[in-house]
Amino acid sequence: MILRPQCVPQMPLMAAMQGYLAEQVLPFHTPGHKSGKGAHETLLQYLGQSTLALDLTVVPGLGDLFDKQGPIRESQKLAAALYGADESYFLVNGTTGGIYAMILATVGPGEKIIVPRNIHRSVMGALILSGAVPVFVRPVVDTDLQIAMNITVEAAESAMLQNPDAKAILLVNPTYYGVVADIANITALAHQHGMTVLVDEAHGPHFCFSHDLPIQGITAGADIVVQSTHKTLGALSQSSLLHCRRERVHVPRLETMLQLVQSSSPNYILLASLEAAVTQMKESGALLVNQSIDLARVARTRINKIPGLYCFGADRVGWPGIFDFDPTKLVVTVSALGIRGNEAEIWLRRQGKVQAELSDANNVLFLVTLADDEASMEQLIKALTALSQEYADEKRKTTVPFASLPEAVAPLLLSPREAVFSSQERISFVGSAGRICAETITSYPPGIPILFPGEQISLAAIAYCQALQRQGFSILGPEDPTLNTVEVVA
Numbered sequence: 093m094i095l096r097p098q099c100v101p102q103m104p105l106m107a108a109m110q111g112y113l114a115e116q117v118l119p120f121h122t123p124g125h126k127s128g129k130g131a132h133e134t135l136l137q138y139l140g141q142s143t144l145a146l147d148l149t150v151v152p153g154l155g156d157l158f159d160k161q162g163p164i165r166e167s168q169k170l171a172a173a174l175y176g177a178d179e180s181y182f183l184v185n186g187t188t189g190g191i192y193a194m195i196l197a198t199v200g201p202g203e204k205i206i207v208p209r210n211i212h213r214s215v216m217g218a219l220i221l222s223g224a225v226p227v228f229v230r231p232v233v234d235t236d237l238q239i240a241m242n243i244t245v246e247a248a249e250s251a252m253l254q255n256p257d258a259k260a261i262l263l264v265n266p267t268y269y270g271v272v273a274d275i276a277n278i279t280a281l282a283h284q285h286g287m288t289v290l291v292d293e294a295h296g297p298h299f300c301f302s303h304d305l306p307i308q309g310i311t312a313g314a315d316i317v318v319q320s321t322h323k324t325l326g327a328l329s330q331s332s333l334l335h336c337r338r339e340r341v342h343v344p345r346l347e348t349m350l351q352l353v354q355s356s357s358p359n360y361i362l363l364a365s366l367e368a369a370v371t372q373m374k375e376s377g378a379l380l381v382n383q384s385i386d387l388a389r390v391a392r393t394r395i396n397k398i399p400g401l402y403c404f405g406a407d408r409v410g411w412p413g414i415f416d417f418d419p420t421k422l423v424v425t426v427s428a429l430g431i432r433g434n435e436a437e438i439w440l441r442r443q444g445k446v447q448a449e450l451s452d453a454n455n456v457l458f459l460v461t462l463a464d465d466e467a468s469m470e471q472l473i474k475a476l477t478a479l480s481q482e483y484a485d486e487k488r489k490t491t492v493p494f495a496s497l498p499e500a501v502a503p504l505l506l507s508p509r510e511a512v513f514s515s516q517e518r519i520s521f522v523g524s525a526g527r528i529c530a531e532t533i534t535s536y537p538p539g540i541p542i543l544f545p546g547e548q549i550s551l552a553a554i555a556y557c558q559a560l561q562r563q564g565f566s567i568l569g570p571e572d573p574t575l576n577t578v579e580v581v582a
C-alpha cells in the first residue's frame with residue numbers, strides 16, 4: 093500500500109518512507125513481519141496494514157538515527173530551528189534515554205553534579221551508569237499540598253558555592269506538577285561557576301509556543317535539554333527530543349552517548365511521529381497551545397468553585413519554590429473532602445469515567461493538552477462536581493493522615509554506582525537504619541526517590557515508606573516489592 097501524507101515537503105523522513113514504500117520492492121530485511129504479512133492477525137487487525145508498513149528499518153535512503161546526513165538529520169535540523177537549539181536529536185527511548193546520554197556526556201566517575209532531590213528515577217539511572225556523585229538540593233515542600241515544589245535560586249547557589257568542583261547542575265523544568273524554578277538566573281549563576289546546565293524538560297515540550305508559559309530551558313541559556321514530546325504534544329509514547337547549545341557541549345561525545353543508550357534498530361513510526369509533532373507545532377503550535385491554556389484557565393476557575401476542591405494557580409506563584417507554573421497542569425487538592433488523592437483517582441475512573449495522570453496523598457493531577465476541547469473539560473468538571481457531592485457528607489470527613497517527607501537529605505556515603513556494584517546483603521527493612529542502601533526506593537507516582545543507592549538509611553525514611561504503604565501507595569524500585577527486606581551494602 094502506498095501512503096500519501098499531504099505535508100511531505102516539510103517532512104523529509106515521511107517523504108523518504110513514502111518513497112521507499114512507493115518503490116514496491118520485496119523486503120528481505122527486518123522487521124520480520126514484513127509490512128504486517130507475518131504479524132499475528134490480532135496485531136494486524138488492531139494496527140492495520142498501513143501502520144505496519146511504516147515499521148521500516150535502516151535501508152539505504154531512509155537514513156540511520158545516528159547519521160550525519162539523510163532524512164532523519166534533515167528532520168532534526170527542522171526541530172532545532174523550531175526550538176532555537178544549535179542541535180536537536182530524535183530519541184526513541186523517551187526522555188529517559190536522553191537523560192542518560194546528557195549525563196554520560198557531561199559527568200564521569202567520581203565527578204560531582206548538583207541535582208534536585210525530586211529527580212525522576214531516570215536521573216538516578218544515569219548516575220549509576222556514569223559513576224557521578226550527586227549533590228542533592230532539597231526542593232521546597234508545600235506542607236499544605238504535600239507536594240515537592242522546585243528549588244530556589246538561593247539553594248542552588250549555596251550548592252554551587254559549597255561544591256565549586258561540581259561539573260554540572262541538573263534542573264527539572266517543570267516538575268510533574270508543573271512548577272518551575274528561576275531557571276534563567278540559576279543557569280547564569282551556574283555558567284559563572286563554570287558548570288554545564290542540563291535540563292529535564294520532560295513535561296515542558298510545549299513551553300516555547302506561548303508567552304503564558306514558563307521559559308523553556310534552551311531559551312533560558314541551558315546547555316542540554318530533554319523533552320518528552322510524547323507527554324504533552326502529539327508524538328507517540330517513547331518519542332522525545334534532545335536539544336543542545338554548542339558553546340559548552342562537546343557535541344561528538346554527546347552523539348556517542350546517544351548511540352550508547354539507544355537501539356541500533358530505531359522504530360521509524362516513532363521517528364515519523366516526532367517529525368509530525370514538530371511539523372504540527374511549526375504550523376500551529378501557538379494556536380494549539382494557547383487553546384489548551386485557555387481551556388485549563390476556565391477549568392481551574394470552575395474547579396475552585398466546587399466545594400471541597402482546590403486547584404493551585406497564580407495565587408501560589410512567588411511562594412518559595414514556585415517561581416512560575418504551567419497552567420495546563422491541573423493539580424486538584426481533594427484533602428478537604430476527607431479523602432486521599434488515590435481514592436479520588438479511583439472514584440473518578442469508576443464513576444466519573446475520567447482517568448487522571450497521577451495522584452498522591454492529597455492531590456490528583458490532570459493534564460490539559462492540545463487534544464482537549466470544551467467537551468472533554470466539561471466531562472472533567474462534571475466528574476469532579478460529582479466527586480465533591482459524593483463526599484460532601486460531613487460525617488464522612490476525617491482528617492486524613494499522610495506521610496511527611498523526611499526533612500533531612502540523608503548522607504551519601506558511596507556514589508550510587510559504587511553502592512549498586514558493591515557486595516550486598518538482604519536484611520529486614522525495619523532494622524536497616526544506619527546501613528547504606530543499595531537500591532532506589534521510589535514512591536511512584538510521582539517518582540520522587542525516598543532512598544538512593546549509596547545513602548545511609550534513616551529511621552525517618554523507614555517510617556515514611558511504611559506510612560506510604562499503609563496508605564496504599566505503591567513503592568517501586570526495590571527488588572522486594574513488599575519492602576519487608578532491603579538490599580544494603582555488606
Ligand SMILES: Cc1ncc(COP(=O)(O)O)c(C=O)c1O
Binds near residue numbers: 186264268
Ligand atoms: C520529570 C520526569 N523526567 C523524566 C521522565 C522520563 O520521561 P520518559 O517517560 O519520556 O522516558 C519522566 C517520566 O514520567 C518525568 O516525569
